[in-house]
Amino acid sequence: xxxxxxxxxxxxxxxxxxxxxxxxxxxxxxxxxxxxxxxxxxxxxxxLGAAACVSSRWRRLAQDERIWESVCLRHWAALGCAPCQLRxxxxxxxxxxxxxxxxxxxTVPTRSGRRRRWSRDExxxxxxxxxVGFFGMMGGPMGKxxxxxxx
Amino acid sequence: xxxxxPDSGTSSSGGAAPKGKHPASxxxxxxxxxxxxxxxxxxxxxxxxxxxxQKLEQLEMAMEMGAAxxxxxxxxxxxxxxxxxxxxxxxxxxWLDSMLSELNTxxxxxxxxxxxxxxxxxxxxxxxxSSVNFDPNPISQSDxxxxxKRMRTGSGxxxxxxxxxxxxxxxxxGxxxxxxxxxxxxxxxxxxxxxxxxxxQEAGVRLVHALLACAEAxxxxxxxxxxxxxxxxxxxxxxxxxxMRKVATYFSEALARRIYxxxxxxxxxxxxxxxxxxxxxxxxxxxxxxxxxxFAHFTAxxxxxxxxxxxxxxxxxxxxxxQGMQWPALLQALALRPGGPPSFRLTGVGPPQPDNSDAxxxxxxxxxxxxxxxxxxxxxxxxxxxxxxxxxPYMLEDESGDGELEAVAINSVCELHGLLARPGELxxxxxxVQKVKxxxxxxxxxxxxxxxxxxxxxxxxxxxxxxxxxxxLEGSNGSPTEPPSPGQPDxxxxxxxxxxxxxxxxxxxxxxxxxxxxxLAQWRxxxxxxxxxxxxxxxxxxxxxxxxxxLFAGGDGYRVEEKDGCLTLGWHTRSLxxxxxxxxxxx
Numbered sequence: 011x012x013x014x015x016x017x018x019x020x021x022x023x024x025x026x027x028x029x030x031x032x033x034x035x036x037x038x039x040x041x042x043x044x045x046x047x048x049x050x051x052x053x054x055x056x057x058l059g060a061a062a063c064v065s066s067r068w069r070r071l072a073q074d075e076r077i078w079e080s081v082c083l084r085h086w087a088a089l090g091c092a093p094c095q096l097r098x099x100x101x102x103x104x105x106x107x108x109x110x111x112x113x114x115x116x117t118v119p120t121r122s123g124r125r126r127r128w129s130r131d132e133x134x135x136x137x138x139x140x141x142v143g144f145f146g147m148m149g150g151p152m153g154k155x156x157x158x159x160x161x
Numbered sequence: 162x163x164x165x166x167p168d169s170g171t172s173s174s175g176g177a178a179p180k181g182k183h184p185a186s187x188x189x190x191x192x193x194x195x196x197x198x199x200x201x202x203x204x205x206x207x208x209x210x211x212x213x214x215q216k217l218e219q220l221e222m223a224m225e226m227g228a229a230x231x232x233x234x235x236x237x238x239x240x241x242x243x244x245x246x247x248x249x250x251x252x253x254x255x256w257l258d259s260m261l262s263e264l265n266t267x268x269x270x271x272x273x274x275x276x277x278x279x280x281x282x283x284x285x286x287x288x289x290x291s292s293v294n295f296d297p298n299p300i301s302q303s304d305x306x307x308x309x310k311r312m313r314t315g316s317g318x319x320x321x322x323x324x325x326x327x328x329x330x331x332x333x334x335g336x337x338x339x340x341x342x343x344x345x346x347x348x349x350x351x352x353x354x355x356x357x358x359x360x361x362q363e364a365g366v367r368l369v370h371a372l373l374a375c376a377e378a379x380x381x382x383x384x385x386x387x388x389x390x391x392x393x394x395x396x397x398x399x400x401x402x403x404x405m406r407k408v409a410t411y412f413s414e415a416l417a418r419r420i421y422x423x424x425x426x427x428x429x430x431x432x433x434x435x436x437x438x439x440x441x442x443x444x445x446x447x448x449x450x451x452x453x454x455x456f457a458h459f460t461a462x463x464x465x466x467x468x469x470x471x472x473x474x475x476x477x478x479x480x481x482x483x484q485g486m487q488w489p490a491l492l493q494a495l496a497l498r499p500g501g502p503p504s505f506r507l508t509g510v511g512p513p514q515p516d517n518s519d520a521x522x523x524x525x526x527x528x529x530x531x532x533x534x535x536x537x538x539x540x541x542x543x544x545x546x547x548x549x550x551x552x553x554p555y556m557l558e559d560e561s562g563d564g565e566l567e568a569v570a571i572n573s574v575c576e577l578h579g580l581l582a583r584p585g586e587l588x589x590x591x592x593x594v595q596k597v598k599x600x601x602x603x604x605x606x607x608x609x610x611x612x613x614x615x616x617x618x619x620x621x622x623x624x625x626x627x628x629x630x631x632x633x634l635e636g637s638n639g640s641p642t643e644p645p646s647p648g649q650p651d652x653x654x655x656x657x658x659x660x661x662x663x664x665x666x667x668x669x670x671x672x673x674x675x676x677x678x679x680x681l682a683q684w685r686x687x688x689x690x691x692x693x694x695x696x697x698x699x700x701x702x703x704x705x706x707x708x709x710x711x712l713f714a715g716g717d718g719y720r721v722e723e724k725d726g727c728l729t730l731g732w733h734t735r736s737l738x739x740x741x742x743x744x745x746x747x748x
Contacts, residue, residue, distance in 0.1 A: 090497070090499065091498065091499050092499070095496070098535075099496050099536075102534045102535050102536075103493070103534070103535065129704075129708075131701070131704040131705055131707075134494065134708075135708040135709060137490075137494075137497070138459060138462075138490035141490045141492070141493040141531075142489055142490055144489065144531070144534075145486070145489040145528075145531050148527055148530060
């Protein structure tokens, strides 16, 4: 059930991606949730995606909204509003992970490992799309009308 | 099977015939040749049947994929046509072998010659002919999707191809006039079915000429000629593919309606102004599949957001609220405003519903729920009005009458052109707006002149405009994560949405003709004369629009342009929709 590994206690970059493939046979100390969270918090998006596939415990941690909030925020060049303001709105509209996955990730050119900073316009556009998407999914006169994938 | 074979004339159904026959045919016997197929003219050894069936399947797959790779110019195609007579298709398995080996090197795919080349054959030629614009812009990147689509339409619709092949029969009599590229029927073709292969480029030009000639005939009230031309148009349209075919179909249908006086428009198909749930659905699909409405909403929202800077109480009047899709984004932007959101009031105007349901209230409820989720103070009022001219200033007043004045923004997305159908209505609306004194009046309209007095001019303009529109639908994938599949229902809905506008422009007159689009320049003149000053849409709006287009990965052809403070979105060189903002002229 639990798959902890010593390599995760080393550097943050070599976190879960290596775990799946190089499972060492020797007994590994179990990581507490706090440590795991700290590690994942510094991981990039692809690593987080891979980490979510390891176990249900890892998935729960890798999908933590706080982690995804920092994923989104670390890419935004300028915020323009108070972080708590942004947090309350985004959480109400589906969360940072959804924001990233549905509306920010498509703007990243595929396979570019480097992190790019999104401009304020891209941020605003993704938030607008998130709003439209949320609105479309609300029950109402048209029922559920999900927007096109990614838009 | 035998009976439908000469009718369908499409490759896949012909391909299906031996396949379908296989389970039903006699079990492999000592006889050399399968009897049933021999009756059709094929010699296939019964023992080879499974093999043949497999190869036919392979051939079909190869043709579908080969269509994507095919970019040979027309002249190469003509070089290939003479080769068809070299094969003896009656020996089916060797013929299949040679076809398959040929297709492994990429020449353009040919349908099996035993069948009369179906109307879709000419469509294997390159795609630049399929959209005959007046300024020909080869839209090369959309070729593969278009050709793939043609394969599908060629193999799919049994009914339309049977009608087209029967009209081919008629047209076949006059085949010598159609051009030098028509070839003799293949030798094994079922006797009595003349074959016409029309070069699509030439057919496309003829199609446009036929459409214009028909419109001219209608203008001159020469209904007999117009009627004959309409029939010719549907014949020519069937030889086209993709956007041109659809545009031609809609326009010829609209002309037919005009000729046969099938107006006033009845039912949801013809009348864009009745907003029943079907029209709402079409509108939604159009919103989803292409960026025009999103562009409209986002640029207007940006202008409103900037106009509302620093205001604590704001009021937005939406002249056509429909499903309220524009407002969640504005509410969210206001919620994230530094300093917090203002208290927000929305007045949604809509037409009376035919089924007496209170659609306006439902939209309001949904928006209120949304606003509650993001903690924006929200009030809503719905106004039911047959026409915008029925709105009086007092209806838009702030009834709560608190100390602080509210800042008003009026928003109209494609609602003003309908007012031109009845004299005096636009002036009345201008008057009302002046009384309300909004901070900003955002207006989005189609960028085209579909309101000229001459029917022919209107028709020509509309043909150009909607061809470009349909091209953009074909060219864009709809969303970056979806693969292009033009057969999707979304595209059909969007096309129908546009088709209704076409019907209205071409087939209706007088007060029924509500799609009276005018160009940005024309609207500018109207607004200045009515006492409005333009408000420049800032660079933020421009950047928003560019970002929106960047997200539409398939939409390489979309262009945002800034024209004297207004923003337009177009496809390649043609602007299709324009956003502008106005305020009341200072006294």
